[in-house]
Amino acid sequence: xxxVPTLAIEDLSVEFRTRSGTVKVLEHVGFSVERGxxxxxxxxxxxxxxxxxxxxxxxxxxxxxxxxxxAMFGGADLLALDERDLAEQRGRxxxxxxxxxxxxxxxxxxxxRQIADVLVRHGGATRGDAPRAAIEMLKKVRIPxxxxxxxxxxxxxSGGMCQRIMIAIALACRPAxxxxxxxxxxxxxxxxxxxxxxxxxxxxxxxxATIFITHDLALAAEYCDRIVVMHAGHIVEAAPGRELFxxxxxxxxxxxxxxxxxETASLExxxxxxxxxxxxxxxxxxxxxxxxxxxxxTDACAQPLPRRTVGDRHIVACWNPL
Amino acid sequence: MLxxxxxxxxxxxxxxxGVVVVTFMLTxxxxxxxxxxxxxxxxSPQAVAEIRTKLGLDKSLPEQFVAYVGDLLSGxxxxxxxxxxxVVTEIATRLPASAELTLAALLLAVFIAIPLGVLAxxxxxxxxxxxxxxxxxxxxSLPVFFTGLLFAYVFYYLLQWAPAPTGRLDVFLSPPQHIxxxxxxxxxxxxxxETFWGALRQLALPAISMAIFxxxxxxxxxxxxxxxxxxSDFIRTARASGLAPRTVVFTYAFRNAVLPxxxxxxxxxxxxxxxxxLVETVFAWPGVGLYAVNALITSDYAPVQGFVLTMAVLYxxxxxxxxxxxxxxxxxxxxxx
Amino acid sequence: MRPLLRHARxxxxxxxxxxLAFGLFALFLLAxxxxxxxxxxxxxxxxxxxxxxxxxxxxxxxxxxxxxxxxSRVLVATRLDLTIAFASVVLAFLxxxxxxxxxxxxxxxxxxxxxxxxxxxxxxxxxxLAMGIVAALGNEVINIVIATAIINFPLYARVAxxxxxxxxxxxxxxxxxxSGNGETRVLLGHVLPNIMPIMMVQMSLTMGYAIxxxxxxxxxxxxxxxxDAEWGIMVAEGANFIQSGEWWIALFPGLALMLAxxxxxxxxxxxxxxxxxxxxx
Ligand SMILES: Nc1ncnc2c1ncn2[C@@H]1O[C@H](COP(=O)(O)OP(=O)(O)O)[C@@H](O)[C@H]1O
Ligand code: SF4
Ligand SMILES: [Mg+2]
Numbered sequence: 001x002x003x004v005p006t007l008a009i010e011d012l013s014v015e016f017r018t019r020s021g022t023v024k025v026l027e028h029v030g031f032s033v034e035r036g037x038x039x040x041x042x043x044x045x046x047x048x049x050x051x052x053x054x055x056x057x058x059x060x061x062x063x064x065x066x067x068x069x070x071a072m073f074g075g076a077d078l079l080a081l082d083e084r085d086l087a088e089q090r091g092r093x094x095x096x097x098x099x100x101x102x103x104x105x106x107x108x109x110x111x112x113r114q115i116a117d118v119l120v121r122h123g124g125a126t127r128g129d130a131p132r133a134a135i136e137m138l139k140k141v142r143i144p145x146x147x148x149x150x151x152x153x154x155x156x157x158s159g160g161m162c163q164r165i166m167i168a169i170a171l172a173c174r175p176a177x178x179x180x181x182x183x184x185x186x187x188x189x190x191x192x193x194x195x196x197x198x199x200x201x202x203x204x205x206x207x208x209a210t211i212f213i214t215h216d217l218a219l220a221a222e223y224c225d226r227i228v229v230m231h232a233g234h235i236v237e238a239a240p241g242r243e244l245f246x247x248x249x250x251x252x253x254x255x256x257x258x259x260x261x262x263e264t265a266s267l268e269x270x271x272x273x274x275x276x277x278x279x280x281x282x283x284x285x286x287x288x289x290x291x292x293x294x295x296x297x298t299d300a301c302a303q304p305l306p307r308r309t310v311g312d313r314h315i316v317a318c319w320n321p322l
Numbered sequence: 323m324l325x326x327x328x329x330x331x332x333x334x335x336x337x338x339x340g341v342v343v344v345t346f347m348l349t350x351x352x353x354x355x356x357x358x359x360x361x362x363x364x365x366s367p368q369a370v371a372e373i374r375t376k377l378g379l380d381k382s383l384p385e386q387f388v389a390y391v392g393d394l395l396s397g398x399x400x401x402x403x404x405x406x407x408x409v410v411t412e413i414a415t416r417l418p419a420s421a422e423l424t425l426a427a428l429l430l431a432v433f434i435a436i437p438l439g440v441l442a443x444x445x446x447x448x449x450x451x452x453x454x455x456x457x458x459x460x461x462x463s464l465p466v467f468f469t470g471l472l473f474a475y476v477f478y479y480l481l482q483w484a485p486a487p488t489g490r491l492d493v494f495l496s497p498p499q500h501i502x503x504x505x506x507x508x509x510x511x512x513x514x515x516e517t518f519w520g521a522l523r524q525l526a527l528p529a530i531s532m533a534i535f536x537x538x539x540x541x542x543x544x545x546x547x548x549x550x551x552x553x554s555d556f557i558r559t560a561r562a563s564g565l566a567p568r569t570v571v572f573t574y575a576f577r578n579a580v581l582p583x584x585x586x587x588x589x590x591x592x593x594x595x596x597x598x599x600l601v602e603t604v605f606a607w608p609g610v611g612l613y614a615v616n617a618l619i620t621s622d623y624a625p626v627q628g629f630v631l632t633m634a635v636l637y638x639x640x641x642x643x644x645x646x647x648x649x650x651x652x653x654x655x656x657x658x659x
Numbered sequence: 660m661r662p663l664l665r666h667a668r669x670x671x672x673x674x675x676x677x678x679l680a681f682g683l684f685a686l687f688l689l690a691x692x693x694x695x696x697x698x699x700x701x702x703x704x705x706x707x708x709x710x711x712x713x714x715x716x717x718x719x720x721x722x723x724x725x726x727x728x729x730x731s732r733v734l735v736a737t738r739l740d741l742t743i744a745f746a747s748v749v750l751a752f753l754x755x756x757x758x759x760x761x762x763x764x765x766x767x768x769x770x771x772x773x774x775x776x777x778x779x780x781x782x783x784x785x786x787x788l789a790m791g792i793v794a795a796l797g798n799e800v801i802n803i804v805i806a807t808a809i810i811n812f813p814l815y816a817r818v819a820x821x822x823x824x825x826x827x828x829x830x831x832x833x834x835x836x837x838s839g840n841g842e843t844r845v846l847l848g849h850v851l852p853n854i855m856p857i858m859m860v861q862m863s864l865t866m867g868y869a870i871x872x873x874x875x876x877x878x879x880x881x882x883x884x885x886x887d888a889e890w891g892i893m894v895a896e897g898a899n900f901i902q903s904g905e906w907w908i909a910l911f912p913g914l915a916l917m918l919a920x921x922x923x924x925x926x927x928x929x930x931x932x933x934x935x936x937x938x939x940x
Contacts, residue, residue: 059561061553062446083567091564098562103555106574108581108653117573118563153653169563340779344788351795459928463921465871467878468894468913475901475909486902596786600875604898615879618794630791634783641782 005032005072006177006209007056007094012069012079014048014055014233023280025051026233029069033177038203038210040220040241042256043230046277049213052230053179055079057096058086073177092122095170099182101162105154111165112138112150115172122173137168141198160191167198174206181213196223217256221245226313229253232277232289234305239314249310249321252290288318296320326649326656334642341634346390349627350383359623362403399631400624402617409628413610417632418503419490420602420609424594426506426525427532431590435537436583439544443552443579444571454545458538466597470531470604477527485523487605495520528605536593543586548579584648588641595633667933677929683922690737700728702735702888711905721907723896725886729907732888733915739889740919743800744869747807748862751869754808755815756851756858762816763823764846773820777813785810789872793881803882807872811865818861822854856934864927867920874916890916 014026026048033039041049054060056071056078071078074093078086090096098104106114115137116130125133131150138146141164154162163183170178180199184192200223203210214220220227221241228238229250237250248254278289287304291297300319308316352359357374365373374380378389393399399409442454470487477484485492490505498508498517505521551557552575560574599611606612610629617625649655690697700718706726714721720729762773780788792806826832827850835849836842874891877883883892890912897909 057562059558087561087564087566089564090562096562098555098559100555104559106556106560106578108578109574117565117569121563121565121569153657155654156657166559169559336775337778337782340775341782344779344783345791348791348795353797459924460921463867463871463917463924465874465878465891465894465913465916465920467875467891467898468909468917471894471898471901471909471913475904475906479902479904479906592784592786595784596875599786599790600878603879614790618790619880623794626791626794630783630787633787637784638782 003034005034006037007211008032008070008072009052009056010070010072012052012055012071013067014051014060015065015067016061016063017065018063018281021281024233024285025064025280026055029230029233029235031228031235031238033209033211035176035209036204036207037226038200038212038224040224040227041211041213041230042215042217042220042227044215044277047230048233049230050181051233053096053181053211053213057090057094057179058083059090088122091118091170091175092124092173093175094177094179095173095175096179096181097163097166097170097183099185101166101183102154102157102159104166105162107154110151110153111157111162115150115165115168118169118172124173133172134168137172138165140171140202141165141168143168159187160195163187163191163195164198167195167202171202171208175208177209177211178203179211179213182215183212184219185214192219229256233280234289234317236290236318237314237316239311243311243314247322249314249316250290250318251294251296251320251322253316254322296322323656327646330642330645330649333645334638337638337641338635341631341638342391342394343387345627345631345634346387348630349390349623350386352623359621360400360403363621394631399628402625403622404617404620409625412613412625413628413632416608416610416613419607420598420611422490422504422506423525423528423532423601423607423609424591424598426529427536427594427597428590430529430533431536431540434533435540436544436580438537439541439546439583440548440571440576440579442541442545443548446549451545454541458541461534461536461541462538464534465600466531466535467600467604469534470528470601473527473531474604484527485520487527489606489608490521490524491517492520492524524605528601528607531604532594532597532601535597536590539586539589539593540583543583544579547582548575551575551579554578581648581652584644584651587644591637591640591644595637676925677932680922680925680929683918684926687737687741687919687922690734691741692738694734694737698728698731698734700731702727702732703886704728711900711908713905714907720911721905723893723908724900729893729911732893733890733911736888736890736893736912737915737919739800739883739887740870740874740891740916743804743807743873744866747804747869747873748811748866750804750808751811751815751865752858752862755812756819756854759816759819760823760846760851760854763820763825764827764850765842766824770820773816777816780809781813783810786872786875789876790879790881793876798881798884800882803873803876806876807869810872811869814865815858815861818857819854822857823850826850826853860927860931860934863923863930867923867927870916870920870923890919 009032010030012026012029013024016023016025029048029052031039041052043049051060051064054064055066058078058081060066066079069079073089078089081089105111112131112134115134116125119125119130119133120127135146135150138150143149143161143164149157149161154165157165166183178199183199184195187195196219199210202208212220212224224241226238227241227244229236229252231252237244237248237253244253245257248257278285278292286292286302288294288301291301294301298320303319305317306319308318308321310316310321350356355370357370357377357379358365360377361370361373378386381389397410399413401408402412405412438454438457442451445451474484474487478486491497495517498505498514499512501508501511506518506525509515509518509521557570557575560570565574598609599615601607602609602611603615610632614626614629617623704727706722709718709722709726710724712718712722718728718730720733723729723732758773762770789806789810792809793802796802796805832845832849835845840848873882874889874894877889877891878895880895883889885892885896893912894909894916897905897912900908
């Protein structure tokens, strides 16, 4: 494992300035993805998964600010690039697809045009042959009757269709990295599987690295090589999927898995973990943001969190791991 | 497409009915004896009685209403007391002057307000945003007749950049051949550059006064809807796909943001048609507004009522046109119907 | 109340313009109440020897064509202008809020009648309709009030309707109904008070428009009649002297008018931010 990872995030911290004070949404987040690898980023809603992705893509809201960290990609630090250089990379080298595909597409532009826009922008096609290239992309994401669908507006298509269009836009320029932020949330189960298979297959074809953001552990286990568990803006555990399922070390990860009966469960059924995420605006946040919910807390937990390697590519941030 | 047209037409019909009922009521509301009003102050009792029968005031209200609608349908709005001319023809000859002024003001307002609103949204919280806020609040606060007067004083009396505020064209210039009734267009069509510039110089101050007044709703709406669009999911997608900032702001955000702006055009026209009366008075602009004001002064009621009705019908028609335009521009409405 | 005050302080600090607007408002209120007592000259007293004098130490705002002191006239006019606007806003509120609340609360044909009425008024360019109403009702100040109230009616009715509609099913209304209150009691005693804050915002937002509208009507000779001091008619009188360079006759009443409208518009925006931060655009 000496290959340079496709993306290596190190020590990423992000703050949001809000009316009621500064929120430290991410603290010292770090993980990496290698070529052809699929890494799941899991955690309950509000734990900072999307913010991590937005920070890497450089599309944080104006209120958000990266306060530390690097995101090494293709020899450059994405977080240090200026907007112009970053915009060159986005959509060509690294792409992202989102939750709610129907609102994630421009409602008054034909979907074929939206794919063509990206192709033209990144030199994947000229204005003249972009429409045909767009139709090719539609074929690739297995949209039936692509010539006709290219002329459709998003409101004329189903959610699943719209997500395929999103995938077509994201993969149009064959990026090295795809970040898929809950791409199947809100789709029915059958469509979910189809979309996941499609992403996996297209990624496999081109050796693309994929970060798959989800709150569905079962889905993560099924489709991903490694799983990174987030809680309240911290990464609490990272391990190969099978190992995590076999032996979770962080108390939170263990609770999560226990709350996952069999294959189909998800973090929606998190009622069994007491308390919610702590209020990140608090000034007296403990170093371990799980400590107020944790049954294994000891005095040691008041010290800055450790980062322990407990196995092959298995890391846990806890003073008293299981 | 035809569906769209028909459904929008159907919504305009109750408005027209309402307008006709209200204007009918206004003709009967006159305190005292409407016949005496319509006959004028100096009229003899016989003349009043004659007017009464002519207006059908001796009949029952429903009968009067039917007669009123019948008159409207045959294009009869009564005659002006002071000129003896049919109100319909007088309004029709003056309408182009008002229309030219109003449309010029609208164009000006749109060309200032929309870029201002877009800039304020894109640079939210910066000085340009504050300028936008101040300009729009000040704009609606300025009494349009007062702005007009100030402009006339500064640009005509002090600086002498503008011609005297006395109508559409300098007395030494002859109006262009009548094609559309718009002096600017007609003089341009006939290649009469002297008249064109003359008309433009006369038009500038009144149009600017009106434009400033009607800027605010446009700029505010543009800013608001642009902000909403810039924060929406699909803009994030566009940015995440690396589209150039120019494409994101103009092709993606602006085209979406401009749709709601079309819907405030109705309110803008309400502002403009009202302001038009005041500005025409200040600049002696020979349009329908000035006509109505002059009639008011001489207690000549038929022209005033004809004016109110014409403006209301025009306004309903404009709103209909705006609705149709919206339907045409937004594919979600165009393809749904 | 406490958090509202704190929020008010926050809004003022964030936006000092709102504070300024409150100050201006107090000034106008003072002028309206004390105007006649403070005026250095009798606003109606003409003095032909002093006609058309530019501003000076004796006549701060100059004198008009009849030699009347413009400063006194502008000051005294405050009461009339604000009274017309305020009366029309209150009238519009009474008509609009009551019928709007009833429409939103009862729905059905009440809703349809009120809705149609509002739509019909909105089918006119509003200032033009006001002209028509005053022309028909007669050239009196009270008719300016009525006309201005009528054209503002739809705004109030719509806001009140929407708010009442939302609150119809809410807990406190349910509770009031269950404790045996009749529908009218629930409506007036529970629904109406709850939408008052929003109505207040609406009132201060329409106040500026009402002043403009009333002044516009008197500018074209409707309602107020000379020699009464009123800003709109004073600007109209001054208009005749603009082309000969006597700017002060129109300028000062025009500025007073502008400032008053500006003040109420800022106040409305500020109140909206304080009462309902969500409505902020
Ligand atoms: N624009 C913003 N302003 C303030 N806080 C934000 C903003 N965006 C996200 N957050 C905060 O960041 C945290 C993480 O959000 P997010 O990354 O969307 O969570 P996830 O994707 O894991 O559900 C949340 O607590 C949220 O409140
Ligand atoms: S560090 Fe301590 S409090 Fe935090 S999870 Fe581990 S044991 Fe629990
Ligand atoms: Mg998320």
